[in-house]
Each structure stands twice: as C-alpha cells, then as structure tokens.
Amino acid sequence: METLSIYAPKLVTNKEYIASGHRACSGCGEVLAVRYVCKALGRNTIISNATGCMEIISTPLPETAWEVPWIHTLFENASAVASGIESGLKSLKRKHGYTKEVKVVAMGGDGATADIGLQSLSGAMERGHDFIYVCYDNEAYMNTGIQRSSETPFGASTTTAPSGKNSLGQHTQKKNMAAIAAAHNIAYVATSCSSYPFDIMSKVEKAMKVKGPSYIHILSVCPTGWRCASNLTIKLGRLAVETGIFPMYEIENGKYTLNIDLPKLRPVEDYLKLQGRFRHLDKDITAEIQEKVFDEYNKVKRLAAGNKAK
Amino acid sequence: MTAKRIGIESSLAIAEAVRLANVDVIAAYPITPQTHIVEGLAEMVANGHLDAEYIPVESEHSAMSSCLGSSAVGARTFTATASQGLILMHEVLLVAASLHLPIVMVVTNRALSGPLNIWGDHSDTMITRDSGWIQIFVENGQQAFDQVLCAFRIAEHQDVLLPTIINVDGFHISHVIEPMYFLDQEAVDGFLPPYKHPHALDPDKPVTMGCFAMPNLYTESRKALDTSLRESKKVILETWKKFGEMTGRYYKEVETYKAEAAETLLITMGSYSENAMEAIDKMQSEGRSVGLVRIRLWRPFPYMAFLEAVSGAKNIVVLDRAMSLGGPPPVCSEIRSALYPQEKRPQVVSVVGGLGGRDISPDDFEKLIDIGLGRIKIGDTSETIMFGVRE
Numbered sequence: 001m002e003t004l005s006i007y008a009p010k011l012v013t014n015k016e017y018i019a020s021g022h023r024a025c026s027g028c029g030e031v032l033a034v035r036y037v038c039k040a041l042g043r044n045t046i047i048s049n050a051t052g053c054m055e056i057i058s059t060p061l062p063e064t065a066w067e068v069p070w071i072h073t074l075f076e077n078a079s080a081v082a083s084g085i086e087s088g089l090k091s092l093k094r095k096h097g098y099t100k101e102v103k104v105v106a107m108g109g110d111g112a113t114a115d116i117g118l119q120s121l122s123g124a125m126e127r128g129h130d131f132i133y134v135c136y137d138n139e140a141y142m143n144t145g146i147q148r149s150s151e152t153p154f155g156a157s158t159t160t161a162p163s164g165k166n167s168l169g170q171h172t173q174k175k176n177m178a179a180i181a182a183a184h185n186i187a188y189v190a191t192s193c194s195s196y197p198f199d200i201m202s203k204v205e206k207a208m209k210v211k212g213p214s215y216i217h218i219l220s221v222c223p224t225g226w227r228c229a230s231n232l233t234i235k236l237g238r239l240a241v242e243t244g245i246f247p248m249y250e251i252e253n254g255k256y257t258l259n260i261d262l263p264k265l266r267p268v269e270d271y272l273k274l275q276g277r278f279r280h281l282d283k284d285i286t287a288e289i290q291e292k293v294f295d296e297y298n299k300v301k302r303l304a305a306g307n308k309a310k
Numbered sequence: 311m312t313a314k315r316i317g318i319e320s321s322l323a324i325a326e327a328v329r330l331a332n333v334d335v336i337a338a339y340p341i342t343p344q345t346h347i348v349e350g351l352a353e354m355v356a357n358g359h360l361d362a363e364y365i366p367v368e369s370e371h372s373a374m375s376s377c378l379g380s381s382a383v384g385a386r387t388f389t390a391t392a393s394q395g396l397i398l399m400h401e402v403l404l405v406a407a408s409l410h411l412p413i414v415m416v417v418t419n420r421a422l423s424g425p426l427n428i429w430g431d432h433s434d435t436m437i438t439r440d441s442g443w444i445q446i447f448v449e450n451g452q453q454a455f456d457q458v459l460c461a462f463r464i465a466e467h468q469d470v471l472l473p474t475i476i477n478v479d480g481f482h483i484s485h486v487i488e489p490m491y492f493l494d495q496e497a498v499d500g501f502l503p504p505y506k507h508p509h510a511l512d513p514d515k516p517v518t519m520g521c522f523a524m525p526n527l528y529t530e531s532r533k534a535l536d537t538s539l540r541e542s543k544k545v546i547l548e549t550w551k552k553f554g555e556m557t558g559r560y561y562k563e564v565e566t567y568k569a570e571a572a573e574t575l576l577i578t579m580g581s582y583s584e585n586a587m588e589a590i591d592k593m594q595s596e597g598r599s600v601g602l603v604r605i606r607l608w609r610p611f612p613y614m615a616f617l618e619a620v621s622g623a624k625n626i627v628v629l630d631r632a633m634s635l636g637g638p639p640p641v642c643s644e645i646r647s648a649l650y651p652q653e654k655r656p657q658v659v660s661v662v663g664g665l666g667g668r669d670i671s672p673d674d675f676e677k678l679i680d681i682g683l684g685r686i687k688i689g690d691t692s693e694t695i696m697f698g699v700r701e
Contacts, residue, residue, distance in 0.1 A: 044513045048379060055520075061527050064518035069511035072520035073378050073405045080372035084337060084379025084387075085511065087363035091334035091385050095361055096504075102513055120375065123368030 008198060013039055022065040023057040027230025029194035029221030029237060030054060030136045034107070036197045037134055037218075040204035043068060044101060046085055050078035050108030050117055053143040054136065075108075076116040079124035079133060082106035086129045103132065103208055110137040110151035113217075114175045125184040125213040132207045133215045135177060136194075138222035146225045150175040153245070154292065155285055156277040158225075163280040173292070181215035182251045188214035189251040194221055195237025199248060199259065206250075219246045227276025239271040244297035249304065256303035268293050319487045320451030320478065324390070324416055325350030327458035329360045330498040331414075334385035334505075337365040337376035341395035345418050345484050348390050370395035374402035374413075381411035382519060384510035386462065389413065392480055393420035396434045400441070406473040407442025408535055409519055412465035412505070413473040415443075416458060419580065419631075420480040421666040429667020430480035432580065432631040435608075436640045442535055444474040444542055445609040447579045451488040454478045456559055459498060463549045466505045470542045477608070479581035481667065493557070501556060540610045563612035564619045565604045568594055572601030574625040575656075576679055577645060579605045582629070582670055589675035600679060605641070613648050620649075623656045627682035630694075631664040639694055657686045663697030674698070 017038035024031040034054055038045070047070045049055050055072045058065040073081055085104050092098035106124070108117055113135040121133060140158050141147040148161035148170050157169035182189045188210045190203040200218060207214035221237045223230040240246040244265040250257045268290045272278040281289070318326075324347045328336070336355070338348035354360035363380070367373045373389050381387040391399065396417055406413050419435050421427040435445065444464060448454045457476045465474040478484055493501075509517045523531050547563070554560035567587050569575055578586050583604045593600045603619045605612070620626060626649075630639035638646070642660035649655040659682040664670045670678065678697050685691055 046383070046511045046513065056522060059518055059521040061521040061523040061531070064521065066518050067516060069513055069516045070518050071379070071382055071409075071511060072522075073375065073409070074401060077371060077375035077378075077402065080367060080375030081379040081382075083365055083367070083372070084335065084376035084381070085383050086379075087335050087337075087365050087376065088380030088383040088385030088387070091361075091363045091380070092383065095332075095334060100513060119368060120372050123372055126368070127365065 012201065015039070017041070017043070017067045018058060019065045019067060023060070024053070025224045025230070027223040027233045029233045030109070030138055031057065032233075033136055033194040033200060033218045033220045036200040037107075037204050038068065040201040041068070041103060041105060041208070045103050045105055047071070048078045048081040048085060048104070048106045050106075050112035051075040052109040052112050053138075054107070054109070056143055075112055077120050078106040078108045078112060078117060079121040082131045083124045083127065083129045086131050104130065105132045105134065107134040107136065109143070110135060110139060111141045111149045113137070114150045114177050122184065125181065125186055125215070128212050130212055132204070133213065135215070135217045136220045137217060138220045138225060140225050142222050142225040151177070155281050155289055157280060158277070168285055169277070169280065177217050178215070178249075178251065182254065184213070185254070186213045186215060187253055191217045191219070191246070191248050193219040193237045193241055193246060193248060195234045196241070196248065203250070225277070228274050232274055236271065236274060239266065239274070242266045243268045243271045244293050245271055247297055247300045249300055255307045256300060257307065258300055258304040261301070261304075265293070265297065315489050315491055317487055317489050318451070319346060319485065320454050320483045321346035321418070321485065322350045323451050323455045323490055323492070324458055324478065325354065326492060327455045328388050329354050330493060330495060331386065331459060331462045331502055333360070333362050333388045335363045335365065335377070335380035335387045336389065337367050337373045337380070337387075338389050338391070339367050339370045339373045339395065341370050341391065341393070341398065345390060345392070347416055347418070370398040371402060374399035374406065377413045378402065378406055378409065378411055381413050382409070382507070382511050384505065384507045386466070386505045387413045388415070390416040390418065392418040393422060393428065393434045397422060397437055400438065403438060403441040403443060403473070405520070408531070410471040410538070411473060412471050414458065414461045414465055414476070415473065416454070416476050416478055418478050418480040418484040427666040430482050431665045431667070433633070433665070435475065435477050436632040438475065439609065439640060442472070442539055443609065444472055444539065444546065445477060446474070447477045447606055447608055448483065449581050449583045449604065451483060451486065452490040452559070454483060455490060455492065456553065456557070456561070459493070459502065460549050460553050460561070463502050464542065464546050467545045467549075468508065470538070470545045471507070472538060472542055477580065482581040491557070497556060501552065543607070543610050543612070546607065561606060562615070563607040564615040565606055566619050567602035567604065569601030569603055569619060571599070571622060573599035573623065574627065574679065574683060575601050575603050575620055575623045576675070577603050577605065577626060577628040577641065579608065579641060580631070582631070582664055585670060585672050586675045588672035589679070592672065593676060593679070611644055611648070616645070616648055617652065620656065625683060625686050626656045626658045627679050628658060628660050629664070629678065630660065630662050633662055633665070642694070657691055659685050659691045660694040661697050662694055668698065670697070
C-alpha cells in the first residue's frame with residue numbers, strides 16, 4: 001500500500017488546465033477539486049462555469065487561469081449554456097465538417113446547482129444532453145459572504161442562518177442532489193470529496209465514457225466558510241467521509257455502490273469540533289446529528305447492499 | 311429570385327426565413343403564448359426540411375442561455391419570444407451583447423403583466439432597449455421575412471458580432487396571413503455568408519469568455535460595447551442596400567410617408583404605421599399639412615436620419631405603445647433628447663396608445679393627431695396624453 005501511494009501519483013498527468021496564480025483562498029478545497037477534475041478531463045473539453053468562487057478567482061479581466069476553452073455567463077444557467085454548446089457542436093459536426101471530439105462540462109457551486117440553477121440543470125439532464133455536470137459543494141454561498149444554501153448542513157452557522165439565542169443556525173437538512181440527479185434516470189451519478197484526488201479522477205473518467213448526462217457532486221472543504229484552519233482542508237474532507245457525514249458512492253444506471261464502506265464510522269464530533277461553524281452546538285444537538293448521520297449512511301448502505309444482493 | 315407571390319401567416323414566413331438562413335441551433339420555450347414561428351421550425355426539423363438542433367428548453371431564461379452556448383461555439387443560432395418570455399430572458403440578453411454573440415431573435419411584441427394580457431404593444435421590447443442588442447422594427451409580414459434574413463447578415467458580420475432583435479408586432483403582424491414574396495435558397499446563400507466567430511470556444515485555441523471586470527476595467531468594457539453598437543449602423547445600412555439591390559425592397563433607418571414639407575409629423579414604430587398612413591392620406595386629401603415618420607432602427611438610434619426626417623416640421627406628435635410608469639414614454643424621450651440640442655426645434659407632444667392589443671384605427675389616428683395639435687395650440691405639452699383611456 002505504501003509503495004502504491006508513491007507510485008500512483010506518478011500516473012497522473014503533469015499538465016495543469018487551471019494554472020497556478022489564481023486567487024483562491026489558502027487551503028481552498030474547491031480549487032483542488034477543480035484541478036483534479038480538469039486533469040481527468042484533459043484538453044478536449046469546453047467548460048461552462050456558473051458564477052461563483054471558481055469564476056471569480058480564475059478570471060479577473062484581463063487575466064485567466066484557464067487552459068481549456070471556458071465560458072461564464074450567469075449564476076443559474078451553466079447547464080443551459082452547456083446544452084447550447086453541446087447542441088451547437090452536434091450541428092457543426094453534422095453540417096459543417098467539424099471533427100473534434102469534445103466533452104462538454106458544466107460546473108458550479110452548491111448554490112448554483114441545488115438552488116438557483118436547479119431548474120436549468122434538471123432541464124438539461126431531462127433533455128439528455130451529452131455533458132458532465134460537476135457540483136463543487138462547499139455548503140454555503142462562500143463567494144458572497146457565507147450565506148446559507150440548501151446544501152448547508154443542519155446546525156451550521158452562516159451569515160443568513162446564524163446561530164443565536166433562538167437559533168441553532170441552519171435548521172434544515174442538506175438537500176440530496178445525487179438522488180435528485182439519479183431521479184432523472186441518467187446513467188452515471190457519483191459523490192466525491194476534495195480530499196480524494198484519485199476518487200475524483202476515476203469518477204470523472206467514468207462520467208466521460210457516458211453518452212448523455214452525468215452528475216458528480218464533490219464535497220469541497222472551505223476553510224473560509226467553515227471557519228477552520230487552512231491546513232485542515234485534507235483532514236476535514238477525510239473526516240467527512242470517515243464519520244459517514246458525506247458518504248462517497250456511485251449510482252450507475254440506478255445501482256448504488258458505496259465506494260468507501262467503513263466497518264465502523266468515526267463519531268461526528270471528530271468532524272464538527274474542528275469547525276467554527278459548528279462551535280455553538282451542544283451535546284444534545286450533536287447527538288441528534290449523529291443519529292441522522294447513521295440513518296442516512298445506512299440508507300445508502302442498504303441501497304448498495306440491495307444492489308449487491310441482486 | 312422567386313417572384314411568386316404567396317399568402318402565408320407572417321409567423322410561418324419568419325420560420326421560412328430562418329430555414330433559408332440554414333440556422334444550426336434553435337432554442338425556444340412556449341411562455342404564454344409562443345407563436346407559430348418556433349412551432350413551424352420544430353415541424354421543419356421533424357420533417358427534415360431544416361437540419362438543425364432544436365432545444366425544447368424548460369424556460370425562456372434557458373432558451374437564451376442555450377443560445378449563448380451554441381453561438382459561442384460558432385453555430386448559427388435563433389430564438390423567438392415575446393412578453394413575459396422576453397423579460398424572463400432579460401438577464402441573459404445583456405450577456406449575449408457583452409460577449410458579442412450574434413444571436414438572432416424575433417420578438418412578437420406584446421404587453422406585460424399585470425394585469426396579464428397577451429395582446430400586442432411595445433412594453434416588452436422597450437424594457438430591452440438598453441440591453442446592447444441591435445433592434446429593428448417591421449410593419450408587416452414581408453418586412454419581417456426580409457429583416458430576419460438581413461438580421462443574420464448584420465449580426466454575424468465580423469465588424470459587428472452583436473445580437474439582433476427583429477420586433478414584429480404580436481397578432482397584428484405575427485398572426486396575420488399576408489401576401490408576400492419569398493427568396494429562393496440560391497439567393498439567400500448568395501446574400502448570407504457562413505457564420506464564423508473569430509474567437510469561438512475551441513480546444514485547439516482555448517479562450518476565456520465572460521471574465522469579471524474590476525472597477526478599473528468595467529467602464530472601458532461598457533464603452534467598447536457602446537461603440538460597437540453605434541458603429542454597427544454602417545453594416546446595417548450596407549446590408550439593407552445589398553438586400554434592396556437583390557429584391558427591389560429598400561429599407562432605411564427612418565422611413566417617411568408623405569412627410570416632405572408637412573407642418574405636423576406623426577411618429578410611429580411598427581405595424582400601426584400602416585393605419586397611420588391611411589389617416590395621413592385622408593387628412594392630406596382634406597388639405598391638412600400632416601405627414602408620417604416611422605422609426606425602423608431603434609438601436610442604435612439613428613439621430614442624424616431622424617433629425618433630417620423632421621427638419622422642416624413645426625409640430626411632432628409621438629405615439630408610444632409602451633409606458634414608462636411615472637415618467638415620459640420611451641420613444642418620446644428619445645425624440646425630445648434628439649431635438650433638444652437643435653437650434654430650431656419643433657413642438658413635441660407625447661401620446662401613449664395601442665396598449666395591450668387596443669386598436670388605433672385610421673379614424674383614431676386623425677383624432678390622435680388633432681388632440682396632440684390641440685395641446686400644442688394651448689402650449690400644454692408637458693404631460694403625456696393617454697389616447698382613448700376611460701377615466
């Protein structure tokens with residue numbers, strides 16, 4: 001195993017498609033995830049990027065960090081723009097002798113995906129466009145100042161759902177985007193995390209093989225919004241998976257596979273206590289979160305087990 | 311060129327123009343109510359009469375967003391909308407202009423909510439005025455057919471690369487069957503060169519589209535866009551000249567009707583101009599000194615051509631088919647600001663009428679002009695007249 005960890009990274013391309021020198025915060029998990037996604041995608045890619053952190057940090061006019069063709073237009077329409085790109089290329093191929101094989105990719109944060117852009121994403125998946133959608137989920141609107149989204153976890157304090165005398169912060173549960181994507185009967189849906197580069201890359205490679213829509217939801221650690229030290233990014237991503245808070249799984253043609261199936265989950269407290277956004281939670285709420293995590297984790301486990309049994 | 315005259319609904323004639331333009335991608339949504347333009351196109355695609363990708367999007371916002379994507383990879387792109395649909399795409403319209411994506415759109419002009427009203431006026435397109443699109447008005451189905459073909463040539467010209475709207479009055483043009491002349495494929499192919507975006511999204515030559523600009527560059531970006539839009543006029547006029555040479559149908563930025571030496575000029579845009587012409591005919595036959603000026607090119611606004619058209623007039627009555635609630639209506643504002651720097655300027659009176667599908671008959675136009683002149687006579691031109699309103 002030790003030898004593998006030295007050997008495996010050597011197999012990854014040295015080529016970067018998002019150049020260094022961008023303006024992401026130190027310890028940004030999201031830009032790491034983007035980097036791995038792009039390495040797996042390679043050069044024959046066109047990216048439609050929603051408004052958000054990744055757009056702001058990479059393209060202050062007249063600079064750009066992008067080494068692949070890239071378009072940003074608005075917050076809620078990355079999937080619709082991708083629909084147009086894919087249809088345009090199809091038409092060019094059929095009518096005007098265009099021969100390049102290009103993968104169309106739409107990407108956005110959790111707000112652009114699960115809130116304001118959900119309709120355009122749903123429309124594009126339903127219509128069956130050949131594209132990959134990647135959601136970089138840092139669990140709030142970090143770019144605009146840490147406002148809650150529908151992906152903010154229960155109990156987290158944000159600037160629009162702050163904890164206070166009468167509030168524990170976010171009082172709703174995280175929206176299950178993977179299940180929503182899977183409900184569109186698309187061939188490939190996966191969750192991943194910014195602390196697992198090889199997992200991200202292998203999932204992108206799988207998505208690239210799909211003809212039609214595919215969806216990858218990547219938990220991306222955000223030290224700025226999670227109020228944690230910037231050297232904890234990798235550790236926190238791993239803890240999210242090891243506590244079962246963010247299970248990593250795939251849904252291939254409706255069949256669930258749990259990619260990291262731990263015999264015993266670590267207590268959620270290990271994850272919560274490292275982050276300022278959960279600092280206000282007492283033992284009772286932590287216990288409530290722990291229960292919910294077991295429930296949700298077991299749900300995925302059962303779905304994956306049911307799949308195996310077949 | 312085919313000289314056969316045929317009777318067809320204007321919406322279907324527009325679809326035929328789009329087919330002749332050999333469009334690559336159409337994205338459309340049926341917000342209440344869509345027209346036969348996109349239905350006609352969907353049928354052509356389904357029957358193999360047009361080789362294009364038809365994206366049946368889930369909203370007008372996505373319709374225009376898809377258009378951004380397809381135009382950005384170098385595909386010829388078309389959509390049509392109206393009313394609520396146009397204002398739902400509004401956020402995206404501004405991006406289309408700022409990214410220099412030459413999308414062509416037909417807007418079948420209709421009223422806006424509320425109250426809900428699906429009938430014709432210019433409320434929808436007036437809100438789009440400042441979006442950076444080239445905006446052209448037509449008065450009948452033939453002009454709509456012609457201008458859609460011209461629009462692709464103007465928008466995609468390498469010196470322009472700007473999205474273009476053809477304003478076609480809802481119902482009064484869109485749903486009316488008219489006799490008109492079509493062009494054949496050979497004529498259109500000779501008139502309309504293939505679309506090529508100089509900086510299309512391409513893995514072999516990666517570009518970044520849609521950067522964000524800090525305060526140190528935003529003003530310069532807006533100035534550059536404004537300059538492009540203003541300078542597009544040269545290509546618009548060239549295109550209309552070439553089209554006229556081919557078809558015998560010549561178009562101008564500002565068109566006049568019996569306006570020479572007329573003391574009073576009525577200013578209109580769109581289909582109601584034809585009713586206004588009848589009123590002018592009648593009034594002139596009765597010895598009245600009235601004429602008509604029709605603005606065809608709304609953006610970029612043709613200041614010089616307009617000033618020239620009204621240079622001899624003493625009185626101007628401007629009809630707006632839209633309001634600016636709490637302020638002067640848009641066309642009249644434009645005209646007043648065009649005239650203000652002139653040493654010798656006519657009296658201008660503002661009239662709002664024809665809202666939400668209400669007709670203005672030739673008789674009404676006579677009344678409207680007289681009411682306007684009455685106001686000028688008593689020196690009270692400060693307030694806009696709401697023509698035919700029941701109070």
